[in-house]
Amino acid sequence: MNMTVRASYVRWSEPVYLRIGYGMPETIRSPKEALNHLLFRWPTIRGEKYQSAANLCSAANGNPFLCEQARKIFVEACVEADVLD
Template sequence: MLIETEMNCSDIRWSVPVPVRTAKGRKIDVGGPQEALNVLTMDWPKDERGEHYERARKLCMAVMGRRVPAETMRDDFIEACLEAGVYSA
């Protein structure tokens, strides 16, 4: 099940997608905060939810609420991916 929000946030995109290997082993390119939040919530390794994970998750919600610029939190998502070992560059 994908996370849906009250506003359409699928139009909020990063200039460069983030390559991720999900907990299920799929390689995907995450193109923005809504996709990132879905990965963090649905496809993240359960044992890899550290400090960067929590920050990225909160910032995704802030971006979707249009309180934070999308590009600003992209680096935080990458840090969470590196922390969990799921970054797939």
């Protein structure tokens, strides 16, 4: 039996809740959503964890086995940027 996993449907076991600036709280459920936020919505000042999170979230889009590692580093980047809700 062959098992096919579509990377675009990879989701984290638990979502990450964040708030950027004065915006509404947001729920991030996957490496793809996290990467989108990192690239297009993240605060201008970026810490050490930012690039690691972007790289790992990008890699997790093509490799579901990296999914939970990507979540962990994304949470660390959120803490560093003070956007964790």
